[in-house]
Amino acid sequence: MTETRMTHAQALAEALIGEMRADPAISVIGSYVFGLGPSSAQMGRIRQEFGARVFDPPSAEAAIVMLATGAALAGGRPFVSIGTAAFSLVAWSALVNEAANVHYQSGGRSSVPAVFHMLHGVRAGAAPQHATSPQAQFWNNPGLEIVLPASPADAKGLMTTALRSDNPTIFIDHPRYLETEGAVPDGAHALPFGQGRLCREGRDVTIVATSWMVKVALDAAQMLAAEGIEAEVFDPRTLVPFDDEGLFASVERTGRLVVVDECVINTSVASEIAARVAEHRFDALRAPIARVARPAVPAPFSAPLEEMVLPSADRIVGAVQGLMRRG
Amino acid sequence: MQARRLPAEQAMLARYRAMVLIRRFEERVQSLFRAGRVPGLTHLCIGQEAVAAGVCSALRPGDRIASTHRGHGHSLAMGADPDRLMAEILGRETGYGGGRGGSMHVFDAANGNLGTNGIVGGAVPLGLGAALAARNAGKGAVAVAFFGDGAMNQGVVLECFNMAALWRLPLILVCEHNGYGEFTASDDVTAGELSARGAAFDLPVQDIDGMDVEAVHQATAAAVDSARQGGGPGLLFCRAWRFSGHHAGDGQDYKDDAESRAWRARDPIPRQRARLIDEGLETDESLTALEAEISDRVQAAARRALGAPEPSGPLHEKLFA
Numbered sequence: 001m002t003e004t005r006m007t008h009a010q011a012l013a014e015a016l017i018g019e020m021r022a023d024p025a026i027s028v029i030g031s032y033v034f035g036l037g038p039s040s041a042q043m044g045r046i047r048q049e050f051g052a053r054v055f056d057p058p059s060a061e062a063a064i065v066m067l068a069t070g071a072a073l074a075g076g077r078p079f080v081s082i083g084t085a086a087f088s089l090v091a092w093s094a095l096v097n098e099a100a101n102v103h104y105q106s107g108g109r110s111s112v113p114a115v116f117h118m119l120h121g122v123r124a125g126a127a128p129q130h131a132t133s134p135q136a137q138f139w140n141n142p143g144l145e146i147v148l149p150a151s152p153a154d155a156k157g158l159m160t161t162a163l164r165s166d167n168p169t170i171f172i173d174h175p176r177y178l179e180t181e182g183a184v185p186d187g188a189h190a191l192p193f194g195q196g197r198l199c200r201e202g203r204d205v206t207i208v209a210t211s212w213m214v215k216v217a218l219d220a221a222q223m224l225a226a227e228g229i230e231a232e233v234f235d236p237r238t239l240v241p242f243d244d245e246g247l248f249a250s251v252e253r254t255g256r257l258v259v260v261d262e263c264v265i266n267t268s269v270a271s272e273i274a275a276r277v278a279e280h281r282f283d284a285l286r287a288p289i290a291r292v293a294r295p296a297v298p299a300p301f302s303a304p305l306e307e308m309v310l311p312s313a314d315r316i317v318g319a320v321q322g323l324m325r326r327g
Numbered sequence: 328m329q330a331r332r333l334p335a336e337q338a339m340l341a342r343y344r345a346m347v348l349i350r351r352f353e354e355r356v357q358s359l360f361r362a363g364r365v366p367g368l369t370h371l372c373i374g375q376e377a378v379a380a381g382v383c384s385a386l387r388p389g390d391r392i393a394s395t396h397r398g399h400g401h402s403l404a405m406g407a408d409p410d411r412l413m414a415e416i417l418g419r420e421t422g423y424g425g426g427r428g429g430s431m432h433v434f435d436a437a438n439g440n441l442g443t444n445g446i447v448g449g450a451v452p453l454g455l456g457a458a459l460a461a462r463n464a465g466k467g468a469v470a471v472a473f474f475g476d477g478a479m480n481q482g483v484v485l486e487c488f489n490m491a492a493l494w495r496l497p498l499i500l501v502c503e504h505n506g507y508g509e510f511t512a513s514d515d516v517t518a519g520e521l522s523a524r525g526a527a528f529d530l531p532v533q534d535i536d537g538m539d540v541e542a543v544h545q546a547t548a549a550a551v552d553s554a555r556q557g558g559g560p561g562l563l564f565c566r567a568w569r570f571s572g573h574h575a576g577d578g579q580d581y582k583d584d585a586e587s588r589a590w591r592a593r594d595p596i597p598r599q600r601a602r603l604i605d606e607g608l609e610t611d612e613s614l615t616a617l618e619a620e621i622s623d624r625v626q627a628a629a630r631r632a633l634g635a636p637e638p639s640g641p642l643h644e645k646l647f648a
Contacts, residue, residue, distance in 0.1 A: 110441075
């Protein structure tokens with residue numbers, strides 16, 4: 001398979017363009033799909049080729065998400081850009097009361113093939129209303145597929161699968177990734193949901209991370225290697241469906257678990273992953289599970305305070321060192 | 328159900344038949360509710376049959392509706408199977424959702440029904456989406472969104488008025504104005520005149536006697552014809568009355584008795600019955616026979632639903648497509 005080096009945003013656009021060419025039912029609802037700045041060029045490509053299938057909506061997130069749900073019920077396959085993930089909270093009822101429930105409450109007879117794309121996380125000065133990471137909140141609502149890519153190749157592969165899925169898919173990207181580059185398979189590239197990626201192998205500890213935290217965890221693993229501690233970094237890539245087997249296999253190899261997460265720590269993604277391992281692989285653990293997540297305060301605007309809430313490589317290293325001392 | 332797009336006389340009878348079916352069906356649900364056989368809450372549309380029958384008889388195959396918490400009538404008017412609808416209301420495996428959804432979550436895609444809905448105003452954005460999909464498909468189909476006067480104060484509904492008008496989507500917005508949102512009079516919670524809100528979005532508004540099935544039908548047909556030809560959305564205010572309260576079992580002591588009596592005197596079913604006889608289209612005998620046939624059909628639906636199994640799982644089945 002040949003590959004091309006490109007940015008994360010371009011990889012997303014490649015998937016969307018490829019699938020829009022293949023399936024005329026796909027439409028785009030959103031004006032700035034993959035962010036502003038250099039990434040906005042990707043939207044220009046989509047408009048140029050599929051102008052009549054692009055709808056520029058007003059800022060009315062609740063109605064837009066419901067509109068997409070209705071269009072999906074009526075034979076369309078909408079791709080919806082929510083923009084900043086915090087705005088998904090405006091559309092919360094639409095996502096969790098409507099889109100998530102349709103298939104189940106229709107006895108499996110109706111479905112909502114729609115993709116809801118959003119950008120989560122702390123980013124320089126975003127402040128409380130633009131730094132939300134809602135993935136754990138979404139995970140509390142059965143019926144939604146939840147995707148969190150952490151590389152350009154995964155972005156293309158997971159977006160392709162999301163666009164082909166007959167289920168409502170919450171596709172959560174991190175704005176810090178949009179301009180990062182990586183090798184991406186050419187042509188159609190679909191990655192199955194529910195298969196995690198072992199980003200790095202190691203014998204001493206498993207670090208589970210998603211989205212931007214994968215990058216931070218890999219930095220931490222490098223720092224740990226300098227101390228002679230070999231960390232595995234496991235990225236589940238999708239929360240729903242979740243790769244329990246991949247997670248458990250890694251914990252069985254290492255006997256230690258640190259879960260890194262940009263969600264607020266209370267009832268976070270890290271909490272759910274920690275609970276699964278505690279329930280099902282307790283005997284494999286040689287030390288307590290550690291969570292490195294956002295402290296339970298709103299994301300502060302101030303740069304030094306923002307630095308304090310964000311999980312960092314240093315905090316991960318500290319957590320791993322703590323576990324190594326325990327056993 | 329009768330096929331749609333019938334010659335005018337047959338269509339008038341079909342609308343009568345639809346209204347009687349809805350009335351008998353709802354009365355049976357009410358009696359089952361009183362007997363403790365209906366799980367949860369259920370919202371009856373007794374008194375509002377003319378809206379369901381009048382609107383849906385202006386549609387054709389390929390058109391879609393999105394319905395409300397008070398949606399049994401809409402479902403039946405779109406051609407739902409009374410057996411499967413009753414079974415869903417009773418939480419049975421043979422229901423439209425296999426008992427997973429119940430009264431407020433009835434999906435009947437084959438008949439163009441995108442679902443009854445438990446969220447006030449929920450049908451409006453869903454209908455908007457169906458209208459968008461219809462326009463993209465380019466086959467001249469339209470979508471209908473049903474909602475109540477209570478939903479007119481939901482922000483999302485006004486967001487949809489904007490988009491429907493902005494994009495000139497083939498959407499018929501049908502407000503069933505029964506004067507009450509749950510247990511609160513519409514006037515107590517509403518600033519201004521509801522029907523005036525359409526003008527702010529350049530939405531053509533028709534204010535209709537919702538107790539007259541022919542008036543509802545004609546207004547809907549005009550809006551549908553315009554929407555099919557690219558004329559954009561229309562907003563219909565159907566003034567009606569909720570004879571049986573917000574939900575089955577609601578004593579309605581918040582309503583004025585004289586006002587209720589005056590509305591009951593305008594019951595859409597006897598009105599259409601008299602019209603059919605006066606115009607020489609039917610006789611008392613022929614309609615009595617039809618009514619008996621419908622009553623039998625509803626009794627059979629209830630009997631079958633009560634005899635149908637409750638779901639036993641597996642619990643996680645049908646969560647994802």
